[in-house]
Amino acid sequence: MSSLKELAKLLSVSISTVSKALNDAKDISEHTKFRVKELAEAMNYQPNKMGAGLRNNKSKTIGVIIPDILNSFFAEVLFGIEKQCSEKGYDTIVCISNEQTQKEAEKIKLLKSGSVDGFIISLAAQTIKTGDVSHITNQIHKNKLVLFDRLSNQINCDKVSVDDQKITYEVTKRLLEKGYKKIAFLSSINNLNVGKERRIGYLKALREAKIVYEKKLELSVQSLSNMHKKLRSWAEKNDFDAVLAADNSSGIMLENCLLSIKPFKTKNIKIIGFSNTKNALLTFPKMNYINQNAENIGKKAAILLLNRLDSEKMDYPFIDAKIKAKIHFF
Missing domain, CATH: 3.40.50.2300 (Response regulator)
Known part of the structure; x- marks a missing residue:
């Protein structure tokens, strides 16, 4: 596996030019971008995400917490989230709360220790029952959170659900x-x-x-x-x-x-x-x-979060997105 330094040496350009070309920087010509990407592919170059994350203070990773992995609805939502995140160059880490507030809080803490950029969460049944969402509001900034399906009026953030x-x-x-x-x-x-x-x-x-x-x-x-x-x-x-x-x-x-x-x-x-x-x-x-078009719920949740994370001004009005469900009669 090659490095940026090796690519730069073979192309007789600076390491900075190679890095910018791989990230489609506007100040790099299309010809140079083509040369860099062609060689990177030929040499099986893989970017060091951890190093890039340290440089720009982003891990390019999204934390997802769902209450039940055996429920096919959540499996479909996860598929949509992962698909959308992958297209935008983000990885996903999935945790299960098993419908328990304590586990939900533990998973948030775990994901935060791994420096995820944002969270997509469907609330645990126990959290909804008690109405106590302090473990979420105290740990996650509202601009870095999207709730889907199971929502709470006590949490001010982007949300996605079916009507x-x-x-x-x-x-x-x-x-x-x-x-x-x-x-x-x-x-x-x-x-x-x-x-x-x-x-x-x-x-x-x-x-x-x-x-x-x-x-x-x-x-x-x-x-x-x-x-x-x-x-x-x-x-x-x-x-x-x-x-x-x-x-x-x-x-x-x-x-x-x-x-x-x-x-x-x-x-x-x-x-x-x-x-x-x-x-x-x-x-x-x-x-x-x-x-319920669960895959679309997942895609929309990812879009809302990534749009806010990638926006220069994150503090715009929150969106309550409704995905259209379809009725099938036979």
């Missing part, structure tokens, strides 16, 4: 327009801001259509560990013609449950949940779903 209330309102309204009257609501995330917003949208559509809300048609389960038993009992006791699942797992579980206990009625029950194309294929028949 959860609007999309569940639209879905419920479309189900009503299609003639479904007994629409149930199923959720394992009512403790989160996204779950609460989705429930509000559902109730709003029922209220506008003058459909009486039936408490028995709503099932909230806090843990997936006991969901099978509760789901089966609830499905056996209640009659509904449609179900809106507020997360990306309970809808699939219900579809499979109904095939077991109500095989002849299942085809007449419309189920729609938050999911993606791949997960929708896990049920038969294929489940209707709301695609």
Whole structure:
């Protein structure tokens, strides 16, 4: 592997010229840039990011903290973040909070010790429940933070999410327009801001259509560990013609449950949940779903953070970006 000094010697130019050419400096001619980059590629030159970071006070690394790595939604968001950061020459380091505030605080401290330039975070369930975000506001400058999906009004920074209330309102309204009257609501995330917003949208559509809300048609389960038993009992006791699942797992579980206990009625029950194309294929028949466009959420979060980090004036108004979700009915 070659060095800047070796490249400069072979090209009979200064080390400074080689460095500027590799970084597309405006005061270097296109001919020189071409010569430098051609030789650098031929000699497999790899820039020393640590050294560059020390010189310009930037590590070109972004810290990402998510609450659950097993959730396919967060995996898709990570894909979008990494893709966008990579295109801009940034690396990403990912940490998992496991839904715990203490771990979230520890991961922030860990990433800061490694001198990341900024943070992209989706809040842990415990942090949302307690409302205590001091471990974030005390450690991360607001201009170096983007929150996605799970947000907090107590943190003033750039944010990216889907308009959860609007999309569940639209879905419920479309189900009503299609003639479904007994629409149930199923959720394992009512403790989160996204779950609460989705429930509000559902109730709003029922209220506008003058459909009486039936408490028995709503099932909230806090843990997936006991969901099978509760789901089966609830499905056996209640009659509904449609179900809106507020997360990306309970809808699939219900579809499979109904095939077991109500095989002849299942085809007449419309189920729609938050999911993606791949997960929708896990049920038969294929489940209707709301695609949050998770990859685009990740890309947008990265764009907002990198734009602010690369801006000469970081202190401009914060952006609350809404990514458009798409409804898929089959």
